[in-house]
Amino acid sequence: MTNTSEAPSADVLMEVKGLKKHFQVKKGYFKKEISNVKAVDGVDVTIYEGETLGIVGESGCGKSTTGEMLLGLMKPTEGSVTFMGKDLTAMNKKELREMRKDIQVIFQDPFASLNPRMTVEELIGEPLKIHTSKTKKEIRNEVVELLEVVGLNQEQLKRYPHEFSGGQRQRIGIARALALKPKLIICDEPVSALDVSIQAQILNLLKKLQREFNLTLVFIAHGLPAVRNISDRIAVMYLGKIVEITDRDQLFAGALHPYTEALLKSIPVDHPSLRSNYQPLEGDLPNPANPPSGCAFHTRCPFAQEICREKAPSLEEHRENHHAACHYPLYK
Amino acid sequence: MSEPLLEIEDLRVRFRSDEGVVSPVNGVSFQVHEGETVAVVGESGSGKSMTSLSILGLVPAPGEVYDGSIRLQGEDLTKMKRSQMRKLRGNEISMIFQEPMTSLNPVFTIGNQMIEVIRLHQKLDKTESIQQAVTMLDLVGIPEPERVLKQFPHQLSGGMRQRVMIAMALSCNPKLLIADEPTTALDVTIQAQILNLMKELKDELNTGVILITHDLGVVAEVADRVVVMYGGEVVEEATVDEIFNHPVHPYTKGLLASVPKMTGPVEELGAIKGSVPTPSEMPTGCKFHPRCPIATDLCKQVHPQLEETTPQHFKRCFHTEGGVKHDEHERSTIS
Amino acid sequence: MVTKTEQPNEQALDVNNHSAKTSSSQSKKWIKQLLKSKTGTVGLLIVVSVILMAIFADLIVPHSHSETNVADRLIPPFWMDGGSSEYILGTDNLGRDILSRIIIGSQVSLLVGISSVIVAGAIGLSLGLISGYYGKWIDQVIMRLVDSFLAIPNILFMLIILAVIGTSLPAIILVLGVTTWVIYARMVRSETLSIKERDYVKSARAIGANDMRIISKYILPNVISSFIVIATLNVATTIILESSLSFLGLGIQSPDVSWGLMLSDGRDYLATSWWVATFPGLAITITVLGIIFLGDWLRDVLDPKTK
Numbered sequence: 001m002t003n004t005s006e007a008p009s010a011d012v013l014m015e016v017k018g019l020k021k022h023f024q025v026k027k028g029y030f031k032k033e034i035s036n037v038k039a040v041d042g043v044d045v046t047i048y049e050g051e052t053l054g055i056v057g058e059s060g061c062g063k064s065t066t067g068e069m070l071l072g073l074m075k076p077t078e079g080s081v082t083f084m085g086k087d088l089t090a091m092n093k094k095e096l097r098e099m100r101k102d103i104q105v106i107f108q109d110p111f112a113s114l115n116p117r118m119t120v121e122e123l124i125g126e127p128l129k130i131h132t133s134k135t136k137k138e139i140r141n142e143v144v145e146l147l148e149v150v151g152l153n154q155e156q157l158k159r160y161p162h163e164f165s166g167g168q169r170q171r172i173g174i175a176r177a178l179a180l181k182p183k184l185i186i187c188d189e190p191v192s193a194l195d196v197s198i199q200a201q202i203l204n205l206l207k208k209l210q211r212e213f214n215l216t217l218v219f220i221a222h223g224l225p226a227v228r229n230i231s232d233r234i235a236v237m238y239l240g241k242i243v244e245i246t247d248r249d250q251l252f253a254g255a256l257h258p259y260t261e262a263l264l265k266s267i268p269v270d271h272p273s274l275r276s277n278y279q280p281l282e283g284d285l286p287n288p289a290n291p292p293s294g295c296a297f298h299t300r301c302p303f304a305q306e307i308c309r310e311k312a313p314s315l316e317e318h319r320e321n322h323h324a325a326c327h328y329p330l331y332k
Numbered sequence: 333m334s335e336p337l338l339e340i341e342d343l344r345v346r347f348r349s350d351e352g353v354v355s356p357v358n359g360v361s362f363q364v365h366e367g368e369t370v371a372v373v374g375e376s377g378s379g380k381s382m383t384s385l386s387i388l389g390l391v392p393a394p395g396e397v398y399d400g401s402i403r404l405q406g407e408d409l410t411k412m413k414r415s416q417m418r419k420l421r422g423n424e425i426s427m428i429f430q431e432p433m434t435s436l437n438p439v440f441t442i443g444n445q446m447i448e449v450i451r452l453h454q455k456l457d458k459t460e461s462i463q464q465a466v467t468m469l470d471l472v473g474i475p476e477p478e479r480v481l482k483q484f485p486h487q488l489s490g491g492m493r494q495r496v497m498i499a500m501a502l503s504c505n506p507k508l509l510i511a512d513e514p515t516t517a518l519d520v521t522i523q524a525q526i527l528n529l530m531k532e533l534k535d536e537l538n539t540g541v542i543l544i545t546h547d548l549g550v551v552a553e554v555a556d557r558v559v560v561m562y563g564g565e566v567v568e569e570a571t572v573d574e575i576f577n578h579p580v581h582p583y584t585k586g587l588l589a590s591v592p593k594m595t596g597p598v599e600e601l602g603a604i605k606g607s608v609p610t611p612s613e614m615p616t617g618c619k620f621h622p623r624c625p626i627a628t629d630l631c632k633q634v635h636p637q638l639e640e641t642t643p644q645h646f647k648r649c650f651h652t653e654g655g656v657k658h659d660e661h662e663r664s665t666i667s
Numbered sequence: 668m669v670t671k672t673e674q675p676n677e678q679a680l681d682v683n684n685h686s687a688k689t690s691s692s693q694s695k696k697w698i699k700q701l702l703k704s705k706t707g708t709v710g711l712l713i714v715v716s717v718i719l720m721a722i723f724a725d726l727i728v729p730h731s732h733s734e735t736n737v738a739d740r741l742i743p744p745f746w747m748d749g750g751s752s753e754y755i756l757g758t759d760n761l762g763r764d765i766l767s768r769i770i771i772g773s774q775v776s777l778l779v780g781i782s783s784v785i786v787a788g789a790i791g792l793s794l795g796l797i798s799g800y801y802g803k804w805i806d807q808v809i810m811r812l813v814d815s816f817l818a819i820p821n822i823l824f825m826l827i828i829l830a831v832i833g834t835s836l837p838a839i840i841l842v843l844g845v846t847t848w849v850i851y852a853r854m855v856r857s858e859t860l861s862i863k864e865r866d867y868v869k870s871a872r873a874i875g876a877n878d879m880r881i882i883s884k885y886i887l888p889n890v891i892s893s894f895i896v897i898a899t900l901n902v903a904t905t906i907i908l909e910s911s912l913s914f915l916g917l918g919i920q921s922p923d924v925s926w927g928l929m930l931s932d933g934r935d936y937l938a939t940s941w942w943v944a945t946f947p948g949l950a951i952t953i954t955v956l957g958i959i960f961l962g963d964w965l966r967d968v969l970d971p972k973t974k
Contacts, residue, residue: 049376059490073872100875113866117888117971126884127874159460160971164606166376176874195375196546199601207600222520229592229601248598266524268549270593272572278335280524284489311571 013184013216014047014070018178019079021065037289039065041240044315047184052210052217054223054231056263060288061237063220065188070218071097071105083184101131103225108189110169114161120172121157127179146175150205162265167198171205178209184216191226203230224267228252236260239288239296242315246322256324259297303328335405336363336656337540338508343400345382345391354611358564359400364508367538371545371555377608378542381565384510388427389417404508411662426501427592430513435497436485443481446500454506468499472529491522498529502537512544527553529635548591552576560584563619564611566638570645580647582624618649697968704967710960717954723771729764733922736762741940757942759932765942769950770922775925776951779840779908783811786844788898791851796882798852799859809852814851822846829917839918843905854897858890871972892966899962905954
């Protein structure tokens, strides 16, 4: 493996600015009534080379939609995604296909993300077939190599996905993503469909591969413990916006946004001795088609004031490298 | 200790097909007392869900409970007639499922479904059962219960639906509640609400709860006692503190080590190698031996028995403190 | 449950040798699977014998299929009173031997049944894939076309076309194909719509596969099994549809013969001489069953899960 890591780790790999995705949902028989679901509503984030950025949030927060836009699989309504100096959102189909060599993805459900009619060899060799002019034999040798990298073996080349367990399938998916030696891999809930003991294997594997291939990872998940385990920095999303972003340890040591705080306290404890009488957040997640005015979190926020109902707070640096979108951040 | 509410002894379930006999549950025994939450922990294929279905007499065909007993306050459920079991379900034993959307009938209102359950098991007239339904919805923290009664399942959020499911399950004051991954499909903040609700209800109603889960965090949060299952059998059983402080079985240890933590330093996770075998390819001897870091030849050949190490702490392993035991019957049924 | 399909190690890196071996082991596997499935074997036997019958029809017919013989009209099958061992399955209203006509008729019926399903299937499959995959205006256009085909009664449509271009065997195949493609187009479109949203198609886009490749390698292989099921069922419908054309005088014309034509000829004699219509009907049923059995087996073979 040629490891061309000439850039220092602080180099910007991807710059996301003002990213928005609004879906128009037509209702009613005559399709008159149109509601605008703001799945992603203004996301700014910088991804540095070699880091792992975790994106956490609950369902409907727009984390997966953001992921698809970073991949260039979905056109944003507004905003730009600049990857190595080029704007993905301005690329045509052909340029995007070319760019796929550098940005890859690992999906959540290893049972759904592998074509059931392809063998392992075809699945992992497919990106090489598309992007290189390698011979069948060269491709097979690379596939065998990739299988070893992800902890499978070459006897499994001719098998079909259904012959594998969930963890093994996820390894196949990872090998497929690695085949073109990408710079950035977007992991969209890569472990949440797996058994506990397998989750740990996959998390460890991702960390190992990141070191070995100098990968940059965006790790999208709803499970904070897994995100904490793998990420260098963590962004917390709520209803289409990043509400807080900072280094991992900083986030766990002192969250600034009340939502982050609530999220951290909602996670079941590590040990029965840590049980508390914490009263969980009340209410449900608001409907993204009809988000609350002002700060989207004000309907559930224990500290909400008048201004929170009226004005949406912007993402500001309240401490060094610690940004939060809150009028009354939790200083402790 | 008082009489147990539920006593499962040597429960065995098998599925016969053209390809042979598969046993997803292979000699499971444990007890549940009144007001106690017992967490049954395991990964997919551990037999935990099949165990809970056996208690309700709902093992899907061609499966059957072919050995062992399940006694609810002394009465053996495995020997009951179908009609008796039907009367029991929803009345003495209730169940809540993982996916509240698919377990509610989408074409009836919440009220319709709740009142049907209540009237099926209790001799109440219509107004009384509506009153009972409102009381139950109120109990599980649903605002404006009268309005919710008139709504259809799709009009409620996931968390609300799970609350409705719990209200329905509790509406006939069951002695035993089986919760199969009740929070797995929910968001984190909603999961916290539901777990909180379960803790409150347990104190209030003194119901015995079997909590089926793969999430050790949920176990740490609400369980009193823990039964760890692997390959269709119990490999360890102890109080929740014992399990977290002094796990004995290598599988339990591995499981605890493989969970990413929210506190303490971030470390490499202690993953268990390999994957869970399917029931048809279950190894001989100790079922965990191919994945076990301390397995020896003995583990490959002989099936270990569940034995008490310290009071109220049971394990199925040769190589942790405690003697070596096995019996011939077990060996012959495995091969 | 898990079948072992392991290849020996040393083979894995030897490209030529390997692919040769897999293709032969593949066909061996197919045959093994065919013999394992009883219905598949029966289906294959039926289909092969019907095809052989069609190919060697002229050599095996006991009588001429078109020569009329009024003296021997409506003779019942040989086991009935008045039956004759000369005409095993009896004769029709013009004294023609039914067995001979079934044998010769198999040529046209098979040809029409299978070819028009191929024509319809090809049109329906490609339009359905395009419509479902690309969506937007192409989908709108194709679906409106489908709607209009559904709105016009099939028979009327066929009559008009045949009246314009004249009736001949290729014309009949074409017309039957063009009128029945809608079934496939709708089925393939809806399957494509759901498969398009699956993660593995997304993953194909993520590795940079172009539309052609996604359609041919990711979508087509996953719709093909339901397609085959519908197609085999439609061979039957087409054979019968051809008979209604014959009945209206626009199908196969005497002295040529098809099972459909025989069926409609026999309709007038159903009450008095049941055999005239029953035997061609049986021929259709048996052939169609054979094709369906074979189709079922084919669907299983194409599904890697059943290997």
